[in-house]
Amino acid sequence: MDKLALGTLGQHLQTLRLSQGWTLSQLAAAAGMAKSNLSRLEQGIGNPTLNTLWRLAVQLNVPFGTLVAPIAVPLGEDGVEVHLLDQGKDTPQVDAYWMRCAPNTTRHAEPHTPGAHESLTLISGRLEAGPEGATTPLTAGDTLTFAADRPHLYRTTDAWATLLLSVIYHEEPAP
Structure with a gap:
C-alpha cells in the first residue's frame, strides 16, 4: 500500500474506533495486536496484513469492505x-x-x-x-x-x- 492509502486507512480506522467508543488499548487487545502497532496503523505508518485488517473489522463489527472502502488500491x-x-x-x-x-x-x-x-x-x-x-x-x-x-x-x-x-x-x- 502506498503512503496515501495507508494514511486514508489509518484515519478511517481511527474514526470507526472512536465512533464505537473503543480506546486504542481496548481495540488492540481485542484484535490480538500490540497497541503500538495499532497506533502506527492509525497514523498511516503501519504495514497491516490482510489478517490484521480482518481481525480489526471483526472486532469493530463492520464488514471488511467498510474498513477498506476508502482505499482505491488492491x-x-x-x-x-x-x-x-x-x-x-x-x-x-x-x-x-x-x-x-x-x-x-x-x-x-x-x-x-x-x-x-x-x-x-x-x-x-x-x-x-x-x-x-x-x-x-x-x-x-x-x-x-x-x-x-x-x-x-x-x-x-x-x-x-x-x-x-x-x-x-x-x-x-x-x-
Missing part, C-alpha cells in the same frame, strides 16, 4: 491480492471483491463476523476453497458458497487463480 500479501469492487447498501450487507492468488499459494482466512457466508466464482485457474477440513476443488466457472464465520482457506495449484468473491454479512438472530 490489498495484498503472500501471493494473494484482493480488491473491493462494491458494497451493497441493503440488508444483509454484501461486499463484492476481485481476488487473485499466485500458484502454489495457501491462504488461511480467519472467521468473519457470526453468520457471514462467502460465495465465490472461479474465473480462471484451479482452486481449493472452503471451511478448513471441508474444502472443495474448483475449476473455472465453478461457484461455491460456504459459512465464513469459521476458519477457511483458499489453495491454488501450479497456476494463478482469479475469482469473484462475495461476503454476505447476515445479522445474528436476537436471543
Whole structure:
C-alpha cells in the first residue's frame, strides 16, 4: 500500500474506533495486536496484513469492505491480492471483491463476523476453497458458497487463480 492509502486507512480506522467508543488499548487487545502497532496503523505508518485488517473489522463489527472502502488500491500479501469492487447498501450487507492468488499459494482466512457466508466464482485457474477440513476443488466457472464465520482457506495449484468473491454479512438472530 502506498503512503496515501495507508494514511486514508489509518484515519478511517481511527474514526470507526472512536465512533464505537473503543480506546486504542481496548481495540488492540481485542484484535490480538500490540497497541503500538495499532497506533502506527492509525497514523498511516503501519504495514497491516490482510489478517490484521480482518481481525480489526471483526472486532469493530463492520464488514471488511467498510474498513477498506476508502482505499482505491488492491490489498495484498503472500501471493494473494484482493480488491473491493462494491458494497451493497441493503440488508444483509454484501461486499463484492476481485481476488487473485499466485500458484502454489495457501491462504488461511480467519472467521468473519457470526453468520457471514462467502460465495465465490472461479474465473480462471484451479482452486481449493472452503471451511478448513471441508474444502472443495474448483475449476473455472465453478461457484461455491460456504459459512465464513469459521476458519477457511483458499489453495491454488501450479497456476494463478482469479475469482469473484462475495461476503454476505447476515445479522445474528436476537436471543
